[in-house]
Amino acid sequence: MQPIRLAVLVSGSGSNLQALLDARAADTLDADIVLVASDRADAYGLQRALQHSLPTACLPLPRPADPAKRPAARAAWEAQLAAIVAVFQPDIVLLSGFMRVLSDHFLDRFPKRVINQHPALLPDDSGDLYVTKAGITIPALRGAHTVSEAVRRGLPVTGCTIHYATSRVDDGPVLARAEVPILASDDEDSLHERIKTAERRLVVDVVNRLARS
Ligand code: GRF
Numbered sequence: 001m002q003p004i005r006l007a008v009l010v011s012g013s014g015s016n017l018q019a020l021l022d023a024r025a026a027d028t029l030d031a032d033i034v035l036v037a038s039d040r041a042d043a044y045g046l047q048r049a050l051q052h053s054l055p056t057a058c059l060p061l062p063r064p065a066d067p068a069k070r071p072a073a074r075a076a077w078e079a080q081l082a083a084i085v086a087v088f089q090p091d092i093v094l095l096s097g098f099m100r101v102l103s104d105h106f107l108d109r110f111p112k113r114v115i116n117q118h119p120a121l122l123p124d125d126s127g128d129l130y131v132t133k134a135g136i137t138i139p140a141l142r143g144a145h146t147v148s149e150a151v152r153r154g155l156p157v158t159g160c161t162i163h164y165a166t167s168r169v170d171d172g173p174v175l176a177r178a179e180v181p182i183l184a185s186d187d188e189d190s191l192h193e194r195i196k197t198a199e200r201r202l203v204v205d206v207v208n209r210l211a212r213s
Contacts (some may be wrong), residue, residue, distance in 0.1 A: 004211040006031040007090035009098035010038050014045020018119060019200035020207065021052055029204060035088040037081065037101035039100055057084045061100060070167035075105060082109040082120045094140055095165060096203070097146065104167045114165040115175060115210075117203060119195045120146035122161040126171050132157050132179055147195065148188040157181050158191070160199045162206045175207050 017191050019034060023029035032105035037057040049056045059081050062073045085093060087107060095102070095116040107114055121130045122139040130140045136156060140147050150158040157186075159179040164172040178198040182191060 004031045005034045006090040007035040007085050007093045009095050009100040010043050010045030011040050012097045014048045016203050017045045023204045040170050078106045082106045116169045117163040118161045121159040149191045
């Protein structure tokens, strides 16, 4: 079977990217990582990619001093990012801790091919509630602070979701999720680390599933 071509977009540490790199090295990933791109030059994920001699690209989002110029600058940035990614002809574009919301201008270049990792449980229906396997109803947390929010709200359980991306934040058809219990001793860091442990397994599974479909 031909491995699929995977482009990975990161803004930070890239430990999920590392899980994919490790799986590829162990021959347990049916994908070639063809590009790692970031909006941040200091994203450690770029270093991880360079250590594997993979193509990398860094494209910071410009922020003009004049707020009126920002929408056009952002649109141009998305078009440039899409053009770079398209050069590598990915079958799947994985947003793996990529901290920018991409609009339809980007997503339409890669229809049904952009997937996102989110560190909370999202429902199938785009709604505001999620029912756990044990039948507990919890809020569907979206945005950049879901891990601290899960701790702050005293939820018994949270988790992670991988879903197709839409231009709405943390929304779109769900591919897979995993539940992670919240311990009384958890703070944001300890909980996020356990969520990421689940995410690293899930992302390898999902990429393999997409490769085989
Ligand atoms: C993950 O928790 C992912 O769900 C979120 O950002 C984190 C990325 O972690 N969107 P890492 O950079 O792979 O370590």
